[in-house]
Amino acid sequence: MSAPVTVEAVRDLIRTELVDSGVEEETLTSDARFDDLDIDSLDAAELMSTLKREYGVTIPRPELAEVTVDQLARRVVEAAAR
Amino acid sequence: MTVAVAVTGVGAVTPLGVGAARLVSRLVAGGTGIDGGEARCTDFDARDHLTARDRKRNARFAQFALVAADEAVRQAGWDDGLPYPAEDVRCVIGSGLGGGPEILAARTASPLTVPLMMPNSAAASLSRRYGIRGESSAPSGACAAGAQAIGLAAGAIRRGEARAVLAGGAEAACVPLVRESFAQAGALSPTGRCAPFSADRDGFVMGEGAGVLVLEDAAGARARGARVLGHVRGYGAGSDAHHVTAPPPDGAPAAHAVSLALADAGAAPEDLCYLNAHGTGTPLNDASEVRSLELALGQALPSVPLSSTKAATGHLFGAGGAVEAIVTLAALRDRLAPPTLGLAAPDPDLGRLAHVPAARALSAGPGGWLGLSNSLGFGGHNSVLVLEAP
Numbered sequence: 001m002s003a004p005v006t007v008e009a010v011r012d013l014i015r016t017e018l019v020d021s022g023v024e025e026e027t028l029t030s031d032a033r034f035d036d037l038d039i040d041s042l043d044a045a046e047l048m049s050t051l052k053r054e055y056g057v058t059i060p061r062p063e064l065a066e067v068t069v070d071q072l073a074r075r076v077v078e079a080a081a082r
Numbered sequence: 083m084t085v086a087v088a089v090t091g092v093g094a095v096t097p098l099g100v101g102a103a104r105l106v107s108r109l110v111a112g113g114t115g116i117d118g119g120e121a122r123c124t125d126f127d128a129r130d131h132l133t134a135r136d137r138k139r140n141a142r143f144a145q146f147a148l149v150a151a152d153e154a155v156r157q158a159g160w161d162d163g164l165p166y167p168a169e170d171v172r173c174v175i176g177s178g179l180g181g182g183p184e185i186l187a188a189r190t191a192s193p194l195t196v197p198l199m200m201p202n203s204a205a206a207s208l209s210r211r212y213g214i215r216g217e218s219s220a221p222s223g224a225c226a227a228g229a230q231a232i233g234l235a236a237g238a239i240r241r242g243e244a245r246a247v248l249a250g251g252a253e254a255a256c257v258p259l260v261r262e263s264f265a266q267a268g269a270l271s272p273t274g275r276c277a278p279f280s281a282d283r284d285g286f287v288m289g290e291g292a293g294v295l296v297l298e299d300a301a302g303a304r305a306r307g308a309r310v311l312g313h314v315r316g317y318g319a320g321s322d323a324h325h326v327t328a329p330p331p332d333g334a335p336a337a338h339a340v341s342l343a344l345a346d347a348g349a350a351p352e353d354l355c356y357l358n359a360h361g362t363g364t365p366l367n368d369a370s371e372v373r374s375l376e377l378a379l380g381q382a383l384p385s386v387p388l389s390s391t392k393a394a395t396g397h398l399f400g401a402g403g404a405v406e407a408i409v410t411l412a413a414l415r416d417r418l419a420p421p422t423l424g425l426a427a428p429d430p431d432l433g434r435l436a437h438v439p440a441a442r443a444l445s446a447g448p449g450g451w452l453g454l455s456n457s458l459g460f461g462g463h464n465s466v467l468v469l470e471a472p
Contacts (some may be wrong), residue, residue: 022135042139045193055191 093153119274121396229403287398316347322462361390
C-alpha cells in the first residue's frame with residue numbers, strides 16, 4: 001500500500017500547480033481563498049484534474065470558490081483516506 | 083489590384099535563432115540550423131519571452147508564433163496598441179499539424195489538451211494578446227500553410243475587409259511519431275542532410291519555428307508614418323488533384339499557381355530578380371518544382387537567381403511559407419540572395435538554373451525589386467507569393 005497522503009504534500013502540489021499557471025508565489029499564503037487568487041475557470045479545472053489524477057479525489061468545482069489553499073489540501077487528504 | 087498591401091513588421095523564430103535579423107544574417111553568412119539530422123530552435127527558451135501562464139497555455143508551435151509576432155508588432159510600431167479599430171484587424175496563422183504532435187505525446191488528458199492541440203490556437207492566442215477582434219483563422223495546407231496565411235491576409239486587405247492583418251505560420255512537429263512517418267514515406271533524408279537541387283539529394287530534414295508579418299493597407303501605413311519594409315504584390319494558389327504526398331511530375335498545377343501570382347502582381351517573368359524555391363531536397367519535389375518554374379517562367383528562368391533556404395533552416399512545414407516570405411523580402415531589400423547551403427554539384431537533370439551556392443548580389447529587374455516565394459504542401463497545395471522591396 002502507498003504511504004498516506006499528507007496535507008503538506010497536497011499543499012505543495014497545489015502551490016506548484018498554481019505557480020505553474022502563473023499565480024504569483026507570494027499571493028499563495030495558506031489562508032488565501034481561491035476566489036481571491038488570480039486564476040480562471042480553466043486553471044481551476046486543471047487543478048481539479050491534477051488532484052484527481054494524483055490522489056483519485058474528485059472535488060466538486062463549486063466547493064473551490066469558498067475554501068483556502070490549506071482547507072483544500074485537508075479536504076483532499078480526508079477524501080483520499082476514505 | 084487597387085489597394086496595395088504593405089509589410090511593416092516581421093518576426094521569426096527559427097533553427098537559426100530568435101529574430102528575423104538573426105535568421106537573415108546567419109543565412110547569408112552560410113550558417114546552418116541543422117544539427118544531427120534535425121533543425122530545432124535550440125536558441126529558443128520560452129522562459130526568456132513568455133510568462134508562466136502563456137507557456138502553459140500555448141503549445142510549442144504557438145509559443146513560437148507569440149514570440150515572432152511580438153517582434154513583428156514591435157517593428158511595426160504597434161507597441162502602444164492597434165493603430166486601427168480592433169474589428170478591422172485580423173490574424174491568420176497557418177500550421178500543418180498545430181499542437182497535435184506535442185500534445186498527443188503526453189497521453190494524459192487535461193482540460194488544456196484540446197485547446198493546446200487546436201491548429202487555430204496560435205491565431206486565437208495572438209488575437210487575445212493584441213486585442214484583435216477581426217476574424218482570426220488558421221489555414222492548414224501542410225507545408226503551404228504559411229504562404230496561404232499571407233495570401234488570405236493580403237486578399238482581405240485588398241478587398242477592404244481588413245486594415246491590417248497579423249499573418250504567418252508556425253510549426254513544432256519534431257516528435258518521433260511524425261519523424262517516423264516521414265521516414266517511412268521516404269520523404270525524410272536518411273543521411274540527415276538537406277541538399278536541394280543536388281545530384282545526390284535524398285530528402286528533407288525536419289525543422290520547426292514560426293514567421294509572422296504585419297500586413298497593412300499601404301495607405302494606412304503611410305498615414306501613420308510607418309516604415310514600409312516591402313509589399314505583398316501578388317498571390318496565386320491551386321491544387322494538384324494528383325496524389326496524397328507526391329507532386330505531379332509535369333509540374334503543371336504549381337506552374338499555374340506561379341502564373342496566377344505573377345498575373346496578380348501585374349508582373350512578367352522577366353521582372354523577377356530572386357526566386358526562393360520550396361526546394362525541400364526530396365528527389366521528387368525539386369524535379370517537379372523546377373519543371374513548374376520552367377513552364378511558368380520560360381526563358382526567364384535560367385537567369386533568375388534561385389535558392390532554397392531549407393538547406394539551412396530545415397523544412398519548417400506550416401511555418402516555411404511565412405519564414406521564406408521574410409527571407410525573400412530581406413533578399414530583395416538587401417539586394418543579396420541567401421545561398422542554397424552546401425550546393426556543390428547541382429543535378430544536371432534539372433537543367434540550367436541560376437543556382438546560388440554562396441550568397442550573391444542581386445540586380446534589379448525592369449519592374450524593380452520583385453521576388454517570388456514558392457510553397458508546395460503535402461495534399462497538393464500550391465501557394466505562391468510575389469513580394470517587392472522598395
